[in-house]
Amino acid sequence: MRKYSTIPIALALIIAGALAGCGGESNGEPGEVATLSVNGSTTVTPIMQRVAEVYEAADLEVSGTGSGDGITALIDGRTDVAMASRKMKDKEKEDAAAKGVKPVEVVIARDGIAIVVHPSNVVSDLTLEQVKDIYLGKITNWKAVGGPDLTIVPVTRDSSSGTFEVFEELVMDKEPIVPGAVTQNSNGTVRTAVAGSEGAVGYVGLGYVDKSIKALAIDGTVPSNDTVNNGSYKIARDLNLYYPEGASQAVLDLVKFVLSKDGQKIVADEGFIPL
């Protein structure tokens, strides 16, 4: 009476052991043209995608997943460059130090966060306090702020978004947004959600404002390149790239390009404010 063969069991255990041993991957050696992964903020993504189209010294793989995602990926060593529409938090800097990563911050553009509504909404300006109250759930109908009798539908971003973080800090004073707010995962889908709902209000990077939505004036100031630059429009932030200290020459060259005249022209073309 033969016992069941032990060979498959042994093989399975060996494979299991090998898989358990598999930890992080190291990047492959670059060929003639290096491939760099650029990951993070959906706000900065359009800029880096345009850069990827014209930049020849390296192949860029750009993915927009949120500033938090990008920074985490940088800390974990999963990306070469992180895009962020906010600054790194202290906790993130600690985590980076714990993993031996020293991120270098490069400001590549300025951006305003526009509060946007449906084009048919007659409201065209709000105070910062009113925006905050809307997102706290204290104001629930447009007629309370001079608009039509329509339920307000606040649209926000998920927690990995740099846009969300800046909004939390500059508008909400870090108070939590009302739980039932519609949550979308990119500037683009926020814009689609607001464009599709007459009572919606959302916030997007200035570069995402187009004809399908309307940007509101906040405390009397209309968001534009000038008002962001001269500081009169308060909801503004730096757009950043982060790379680890000791990164390859390819990364440094890329950063130099983005800061150059050609790179800054792309920034302006995408609707952001060049340095």
Next chain:
Amino acid sequence: MARFTSETVVKPLLGFLALLSLVFLAGILVILLTESGPFFGEYNPIEFFTGTQWYPTLETQNAAGDWVANPRFGLLPLLTASLQVTLLALAIALPLSLGAAIFLAEIAPPVLREIIKPLIELLAGIPSVVFGFIGMVLVAPFIKDLFAIPIGLNGLSASIVLAFMAFPTITSLAEDAISAVPRDLKEASLAMGANRWETTSRVMLPAARSGIYSAVILGFGRVIGETMTVLMVAGGGAALTLNPLSPLRPMTATIALEMGEAVQGGPHYHALFALALLLLVITLAFNLLAERIRGGRRESLK
């Protein structure tokens, strides 16, 4: 020589491949348990299971005036969102699926059956992101206009799209179950004077009951684990609510939305793994239940 090779090589090889799947399953379980374990040490488990607020990046000011991380990980809104969307999707899919299954098994002429069945299978093959896209651009505006509500990205829209995703699974299995009912039961019923509908509804369906139950349960498992569709269509609102017309954020969408950002090893990371573990437990439990029902009843039919 060839016979020797095939005998000694093939059997162990096949055994090895079968064991490999067990290895993967065990590996997934181990990772989920080890990564979510720390969460229950860091955060109050009771608050996790009964809390109603999900704010993973919340900061509050402590006594010294410094901003410190004080996240809230209450999973009730997420769990009820998952359950709501799943149950509503099944409620929509069930009549459609059963109807289609009965039609295919009992009424359709074989030619029609050969055409429709593959088409239904095709529906099962459509990627979920395509369903999500259709949900966003077609279903959501439709629901918005139909109910005159502010925004169409809500639980109902997601449920409708999910019902279409569950439909092929349930139909296929239910149709198999109905076809598997022994012919003599059907013929006995007809011989005793029942018409075709009475036979189908009072004899065939009850006889196929266990197969249909397991079809529904597997549909449940498919829907509760669906991520892309609910991410795109359900709206993402993390408030505890039983109103399907409000934006909902099921557990799967939460994991997808937040996983990339959670720093490896931090409390948010562990919390998301705890969510994943819960999802796995629910799905496994339902699959086991489906297996038991299917296996158990087959005996009683004989």
